[in-house]
Amino acid sequence: xxxxxxxxxxxxxxxxxxxxxxxxxxxxxxxxxxxxxxxxxxxxxxxxxxxxxxxxxxxxxxxxxxxxxxxxxxxxxxxxxxxxxxxxxxxxxxxxxxxxxxxxxxxxxxxxxxxxxxxxxxxxxxxxxxxxxxxxxxxxxxxxxxxxxxxxxxxxxxxxxxxxxxxxxxxxxxxxxxxxxxxxxxxxxxxxxxxxxxxxxxxxxxxxxxxxxxxxxxxxxxxxxxxxxxxxxxxxxxxxxxxxxxxxxxxxxxxxxxxxxxxxxxxxxxxxxxxxxxxxxxxxxxxxxxxxxxxxxxxxxxxxxxxxxxxxxxxxxxxxxxxxxxxxxxxxxxxxxxxxxxxxxxxxxxxxxxxxxxxxxxxxxxxxxxxxxxxxxxxxxxxxxxxxxxxxxxxxxxxxxxxxxxxxxxxxxxxxxxxxxxxxxxxxxxxxxxxxxxxxxxxxxxxxxxxxxxxxxxxxxxxxxxxxxxxxxxxxxxxxxxxxxxxxxxxxxxxxxxxxxxxxxxxxxxxxxxxxxxxxxxxxxxxxxxxxxxxxxxxxxxxxxxxxxxxxxxxxxxxxxxxxxxxxxxxxxxx
Numbered sequence: 001x002x003x004x005x006x007x008x009x010x011x012x013x014x015x016x017x018x019x020x021x022x023x024x025x026x027x028x029x030x031x032x033x034x035x036x037x038x039x040x041x042x043x044x045x046x047x048x049x050x051x052x053x054x055x056x057x058x059x060x061x062x063x064x065x066x067x068x069x070x071x072x073x074x075x076x077x078x079x080x081x082x083x084x085x086x087x088x089x090x091x092x093x094x095x096x097x098x099x100x101x102x103x104x105x106x107x108x109x110x111x112x113x114x115x116x117x118x119x120x121x122x123x124x125x126x127x128x129x130x131x132x133x134x135x136x137x138x139x140x141x142x143x144x145x146x147x148x149x150x151x152x153x154x155x156x157x158x159x160x161x162x163x164x165x166x167x168x169x170x171x172x173x174x175x176x177x178x179x180x181x182x183x184x185x186x187x188x189x190x191x192x193x194x195x196x197x198x199x200x201x202x203x204x205x206x207x208x209x210x211x212x213x214x215x216x217x218x219x220x221x222x223x224x225x226x227x228x229x230x231x232x233x234x235x236x237x238x239x240x241x242x243x244x245x246x247x248x249x250x251x252x253x254x255x256x257x258x259x260x261x262x263x264x265x266x267x268x269x270x271x272x273x274x275x276x277x278x279x280x281x282x283x284x285x286x287x288x289x290x291x292x293x294x295x296x297x298x299x300x301x302x303x304x305x306x307x308x309x310x311x312x313x314x315x316x317x318x319x320x321x322x323x324x325x326x327x328x329x330x331x332x333x334x335x336x337x338x339x340x341x342x343x344x345x346x347x348x349x350x351x352x353x354x355x356x357x358x359x360x361x362x363x364x365x366x367x368x369x370x371x372x373x374x375x376x377x378x379x380x381x382x383x384x385x386x387x388x389x390x391x392x393x394x395x396x397x398x399x400x401x402x403x404x405x406x407x408x409x410x411x412x413x414x415x416x417x418x419x420x421x422x423x424x425x426x427x428x429x430x431x432x433x434x435x436x437x438x439x440x441x442x443x444x445x446x447x448x449x450x451x452x453x454x455x456x457x458x459x460x461x462x463x464x465x466x467x468x469x470x471x472x473x474x475x476x477x478x479x480x481x482x483x484x485x486x487x488x489x490x491x492x493x494x495x496x497x498x499x500x501x502x503x504x505x506x507x508x509x510x511x512x513x514x515x516x517x518x519x520x521x522x523x524x525x526x527x528x529x530x531x532x533x534x535x536x537x538x539x540x541x542x543x544x545x546x547x548x549x550x551x552x553x554x555x556x557x558x559x560x561x562x563x564x565x566x567x568x569x570x571x572x573x574x575x
Contacts, residue, residue: 009306014040014265015570017292017307019272019322022119024539024555025313026250026258027162031563032311033263037570040305041255041264042294044271044314045096045115048122050228050251054241056090064089083504084112086123086239094123094239104448107465110504111317117268118251119315120506123239126215126247126372127550128168130159130179134383135547142382144391144438145345146515148544149525152179158557166248166556167224169373170213178210178378178549184218186211187373191362192400192427197375199488206383207484209398212376215248227253236370247372269297271455275310275326275335275535288534288575289326289335295455309534309566309575313559316346316540320445320511321460323537336529339519342512343446345439346464347546349507351500353394353433353474355481357490358426366402366424374399377431379548381476390472394435395548396481402427429490433477436548437502438469439510464502507551509543527562534575536562 015037018028029041047053061067068089075082081095096113103111114120133152139145156179163182170183189197189211197209216232217224224230229245229252238247245252258264273293278286291306312319320343326335334342374397381393404422408415443465447458478495485493502508515521518530527542529535538559540551569575 012304013306014038015307016040016309016311016566017042017305018311018313019292020119020313020315020318020539021117021250021255021266022114022313022315022539023121023124023250023552024559025119025311026121026254027556027559028311028313028538028563029258029264030254031560032309032567033258033261035564035567036263037309037567038263039258039265040307041258041266042270042272042292042305043117043119043266043268044297045117045119045268047268048116048118048241048251050245050249050256051243054243055093056240057237057243059090080110081112083110083501084123085125085505088239090237091123091239094241100454102451102453103459104451104461106461106463108501109462109464110501111462111508112503112506117255117266118249121249122241122251124506124552125550126238127376128163128166128213128215128553129376129378129549130181131155131547131549131554132177132179134177135545135549138392138547139545142386142391145545146513146517146520149514149516149521154525155554155557155561158561159553161560162553162556164221165223166215166253167217167220167229168213168553169216169218171211173208173210175208175210175378177380177383181213183213184221187214187216187218187371189375190367190400191365192359192429193375193398195361196398196429196488200484203484203487204380207380208378210376210378212373212397214373216372217246227257229253232372234370234372236372238372271295271297271457272314272322273302273325273455273457274322275312276304277326277328277330277335277532279329287532289532295457297455300455308570310536311559311563311566312535312537312541313539316508316511316543317445317460317462319537319539319541320346321447321457323512324445324447325458331531335535336522336531338531339522341520342522344441344444344511345513346443346445346508346510347437347439347543348464348502348509349505349546349548350394350435350437350466350470350473350502351432351505352497353435353477354430354496354498355478355485355493356428356430356496357485357493359400359429359490360426361489362427363424367400381480388472388476390469390476391438392436392473393548394433394473394477396431396433396477398429398431400427400429429485431481433474434548434550435470435473435477436546438467439513439545440467443510445511466502507540507546509540509546509551512537512541513544514542515544526565527558536566538562
């Protein structure tokens with residue numbers, strides 16, 4: 001019987017374990033297996049195979065039972081997810097019901113879940129911008145968080161590494177605030193967007209309008225064909241799952257790549273309960289984690305899996321939950337939590353601001369086809385120096401369209417002619433704000449002492465909200481963009497506070513932040529837990545601050561960098 005036990009442990013032992021198969025987890029699996037490590041990739045959700053498991057990908061609007069709308073009796077089960085931009089009848093299967101992840105909202109917070117292989121990489125917005133040193137140096141300069149332990153030069157090669165594999169469309173714009181990357185040909189601006197770009201360049205010397213940078217294959221390279229991906233078809237149905245692999249997802253790219261190595265074991269339906277810390281081995285304290293406890297979602301049985309290296313990529317709040325629940329004699333308050341900072345300084349991006357207007361010019365033009373992207377205005381407030389009464393700033397999209405007008409006059413053949421020959425209205429333009437929020441000690445997630453989820457795991461208590469700085473940023477966005485629109489000759493300018501709750505746009509960050517000092521941070525410059533060095537955190541939980549760029553590209557680059565380091569350390573017998 002003893003031999004049976006030893007054999008069982010061997011079958012559950014790997015070189016590395018990765019928790020979560022979303023954007024960062026997929027990258028961890030790819031990098032670790034490619035470097036020779038037998039890797040177990042754990043996903044709490046169901047299996048989703050590229051192409052075959054995108055049930056709505058090729059449906060026409062009239063083939064959807066409710067023409068894209070989610071009926072009220074179904075929507076009530078998704079009261080949180082339904083506030084996400086990608087939630088529709090054709091994407092419903094990629095979102096989790098409220099009941100699948102109960103949590104306590106001490107302040108209103110939308111925690112969006114994608115419980116399937118690939119996670120939210122199937123429904124993300126695909127916008128990908130690099131950070132600059134203005135972003136990495138911001139906390140130290142402005143005094144609102146601990147200093148990042150890295151700078152742009154540390155991560156720049158890894159941005160390139162990721163961009164070449166993912167496929168990023170964009171222009172080389174030469175902006176210090178938004179470093180250029182490894183780009184595929186850019187999408188094209190509309191005539192109104194090009195006009196606005198010229199107007200802003202004439203009126204301001206610190207503001208720029210560029211075409212967005214997005215994870216779409218406008219012109220695939222050999223590396224993309226090797227992944228089995230093809231050119232983006234500009235269908236703008238991305239959140240259904242792309243059967244062409246035209247946009248990047250774990251399902252279309254990193255996971256298949258890792259599977260081809262023969263080193264990956266992908267295990268869905270596996271909820272990670274906690275990480276196992278080795279308090280003592282043969283009387284000697286190793287200071288390392290030995291594995292993870294996993295609950296099968298179908299049988300509710302718990303199994304332990306073991307590895308030399310563990311990457312935690314469960315998405316920011318889930319990663320905080322797992323670490324907080326990983327208690328031991330050495331770490332009674334959560335794995336690596338000697339500082340007591342685990343679960344604090346959680347931040348997000350504010351998407352509350354919208355500005356829209358009309359433009360009377362270019363009446364002879366309209367758009368042709370679809371574009372899965374928009375133009376983009378990088379942050380211009382408080383970049384080089386503090387110049388306002390609020391900290392940090394915001395970036396924004398800029399988009400335009402020319403809607404058709406329907407003439408329903410007449411009867412018979414006249415009405416038919418009018419309906420078949422719609423006219424064109426004025427150009428509509430708009431901008432959506434993405435503002436940085438400040439990580440604060442009282443912005444926390446922590447375990448509820450009594451409430452548990454469906455698997456007996458403590459529920460998360462979320463206490464994250466807006467503050468006065470966020471309100472000031474919103475007002476400034478309204479003022480500055482109204483001014484910019486006015487100078488460009490736009491009319492009927494309207495501002496809107498959408499009231500979007502924190503979390504609703506998927507950009508939750510922090511709680512396990514990087515830093516230089518174990519007393520003020522949880523992770524070092526290589527994304528290792530200071531006090532448990534074989535555990536790495538490279539998803540949004542690791543972020544020291546949020547900046548104003550979409551964060552997924554930075555998660556991927558940090559993950560590739562950390563995985564490379566981890567393998568080197570392991571092979572040198574230092575892990």
